[in-house]
Amino acid sequence: MKRRKVIQSLSTLPLFGALPLAEAGAKSVSKKRKRDVIAELGIRSFINAAGTLTYMSGCIMHDEVVETIDNTSKHFCMIDEVQDKVGEKIAKLVHSEAAMVTCGAFSAMTLGLAGVLTGLDVRKAEQLPHLTGTDMKSEVICQKCHNERYNHAFLNTGCTVVEVETIEDVEKAISEKTALLHFLNITAHAGQIKYEEWVALGKKHHIPTSIDIAADVPPVSNLWKFNEMGFDMVFISGGKAMRGPQSAGILMGRKDIVAAARLNAPPRGFTVARGHKVNKEEILGMYVALEKFISGDHDREWTEWEAQIARIEGAVKGLPGITTSVTVPELGNITPTLTISWDDSIVKVTGRELRDKLRFGNPSIEAGFSGLPLYYYQAGSDSIDPAIEGTLNGASLIRVTAWMLQPGEDKIVARRIREEILGATAG
Ligand SMILES: *Cc1c(COP(=O)(O)O)cnc(C)c1O
Numbered sequence: 001m002k003r004r005k006v007i008q009s010l011s012t013l014p015l016f017g018a019l020p021l022a023e024a025g026a027k028s029v030s031k032k033r034k035r036d037v038i039a040e041l042g043i044r045s046f047i048n049a050a051g052t053l054t055y056m057s058g059c060i061m062h063d064e065v066v067e068t069i070d071n072t073s074k075h076f077c078m079i080d081e082v083q084d085k086v087g088e089k090i091a092k093l094v095h096s097e098a099a100m101v102t103c104g105a106f107s108a109m110t111l112g113l114a115g116v117l118t119g120l121d122v123r124k125a126e127q128l129p130h131l132t133g134t135d136m137k138s139e140v141i142c143q144k145c146h147n148e149r150y151n152h153a154f155l156n157t158g159c160t161v162v163e164v165e166t167i168e169d170v171e172k173a174i175s176e177k178t179a180l181l182h183f184l185n186i187t188a189h190a191g192q193i194k195y196e197e198w199v200a201l202g203k204k205h206h207i208p209t210s211i212d213i214a215a216d217v218p219p220v221s222n223l224w225k226f227n228e229m230g231f232d233m234v235f236i237s238g239g240k241a242m243r244g245p246q247s248a249g250i251l252m253g254r255k256d257i258v259a260a261a262r263l264n265a266p267p268r269g270f271t272v273a274r275g276h277k278v279n280k281e282e283i284l285g286m287y288v289a290l291e292k293f294i295s296g297d298h299d300r301e302w303t304e305w306e307a308q309i310a311r312i313e314g315a316v317k318g319l320p321g322i323t324t325s326v327t328v329p330e331l332g333n334i335t336p337t338l339t340i341s342w343d344d345s346i347v348k349v350t351g352r353e354l355r356d357k358l359r360f361g362n363p364s365i366e367a368g369f370s371g372l373p374l375y376y377y378q379a380g381s382d383s384i385d386p387a388i389e390g391t392l393n394g395a396s397l398i399r400v401t402a403w404m405l406q407p408g409e410d411k412i413v414a415r416r417i418r419e420e421i422l423g424a425t426a427g
Contacts, residue, residue: 046364048404049312049413051333052215056366058239058246059404061289065244068288069281079267082280086287087258090250093294095224096234098258100251100265101283105214107276108235108251109153113140114272115260116179116208117157125264128272129158137179141170143191146184150212154182157272166192167201174205183211183231185222186332199230208232208257214249215240215332220298223290233257241335241403244289245282302336308402308410309336315414316421321346333401340417341397349424351395357420358398365416368399 038045052059061069083100090099102108117136118124124136131138140154144163151161159179164170170181170193181202188195195211202209210233211226218241226234233253239246251261266277278286306326313324321343326336344350349357355369398417402410 044364046359046366047406047409047412048366049358049400049402049409050366050368050404051335051401052240052404054239054246059241059243060406061239061245061285062243062292064292065285065289069245069285072281072284075280077280079280079283080262082283083262086283089287090290091252093223093290094227094234094250094252096227096252097255098253100258100262101238101278101286102249102251102265103247103276103278103282104239104249105212105235105237106150106153106249107273108233108249109150109210109212110156111261111265111273111276112210112233112235112251112253112257113154113157113159113180114264115257115262117159118264119256119260120263122263125268125271128264129156131158137177139173139175139177140180140182141173141178142182142184143187143193145187145190146182148184148187150214151182154180164193167197170201174207178205178207181207181209183209185211185213185216185226188331195226195229202232203230208254210235210253216334217241217293218298218302218334220294220296223294227252238286238289242289242293244286244293248278248282248286248289250286250290305336305402308405309338309400311410312400312402312414312417313338313340315418316340319418319421320425322421335401335403338400339397340400340421342421344396346426347396347421347424348426349396349420351397354398354417354420354424358416361416361420363412365413367413367417368401369395369397 046056048056050056086101087099090101091097100111102111114125114128117128117131124134127134127136138159139162140151140159141162141164142151144165147161147163154161161182162173164173181198183195183198193201199209201207209231211231212235213222213226214235214237216222217236223236231253233251236242236250236252238244238248238250251258264271264273266274268274309326313326316322317324323341325339325341327339328334328336351369355367358365358367400413400417405413
């Protein structure tokens with residue numbers, strides 16, 4: 001069967017596109033059935049055993065976040081007042097001078113840099129991204145292994161990114177054009193220059209420093225660690241592990257920079273970031289998500305993830321040709337991650353094929369299928385860099401995480417993976 005046919009036939013099955021498990025069978029059955037637009041349009045919904053991936057719609061928001069969005073949507077507020085009040089609260093929670101809600105970590109990067117470039121000069125804000133012929137700075141310096149694709153956020157301001165490897169390189173690269181020294185947390189150990197050295201370079205040359213920690217909670221302490229370390233700006237996503245709105249994030253940092261970033265942000269209309277609109281529901285939802293995340297019981301949650309992963313591992317461990325391992329990435333997407341790999345002379349399926357069997361099975365399940373770290377997928381879809389994909393398509397492994405599973409879904413994932421592996425095992 002062609003893939004589209006499979007999708008069509010699956011959408012007529014009872015479980016497919018049904019309400020999420022947590023809602024099914026809830027006490028609301030007697031109430032009028034809510035409109036289910038996902039099912040109405042035949043959109044595939046699925047159990048997410050892959051992770052907090054943007055192209056899979058990120059995360060399931062906390063009930064309290066959804067409630068906040070719902071309650072606040074019935075009122076008008078001045079956007080600037082919402083940002084003022086929320087920013088003050090967030091800054092206290094993350095130990096920074098100031099903060100604002102942006103429409104994601106990427107948006108925080110563009111807005112933060114825009115703020116550095118323009119200060120509070122309205123005319124400059126209207127000039128971005130055209131820097132030539134102005135007295136604005138135009139370069140961001142970062143380590144080569146930190147110059148990842150999300151740095152496109154900086155290019156949007158008109159700046160270019162200059163790559164360096166050593167402290168001497170930085171000293172040489174710094175000029176009157178240098179706007180920002182940027183650091184990427186997930187590749188922190190790959191670069192020669194360490195966090196503190198990076199911050200010190202900024203202080204020495206009076207150039208702001210920034211760090212992208214978009215997907216890097218848990219641990220919850222990362223929310224304040226880099227502010228306390230002295231970074232002038234910290235960028236984080238709201239719609240990953242924090243389970244806030246997928247289209248929200250936070251810019252935290254120096255008061256003057258956040259104020260200047262606000263000048264470049266909506267509701268103001270003639271700026272490079274007018275498209276970075278976040279309405280009051282999401283600004284307030286982001287605040288509640290952050291508060292919930294900080295006060296959450298992270299040890300208990302971790303133990304639950306481990307138990308769920310152990311259940312899925314237990315379902316396949318010991319099957320012929322199967323090897324399992326549970327690891328925790330040191331940086332970025334820090335959650336117990338199960339890798340199931342196999343001897344392809346015994347289990348006759350590739351990782352990608354198994355991923356597809358889970359994806360187009362019933363219920364639909366998404367799992368990671370290559371040897372790539374999760375963050376690789378964040379950029380768009382799993383049609384990643386064709387050069388990399390080609391070499392990994394055939395890899396005999398899948399990857400599973402539990403942090404985006406809803407209660408009870410681990411059992412379904414365990415059963416489905418076991419079924420497919422047994423089905424592919426030479427008899
Ligand atoms: C997810 C991610 C981003 C983008 O974050 P958004 O909140 O989706 O804008 C930037 N950098 C890294 C390292 C990420 O993982």
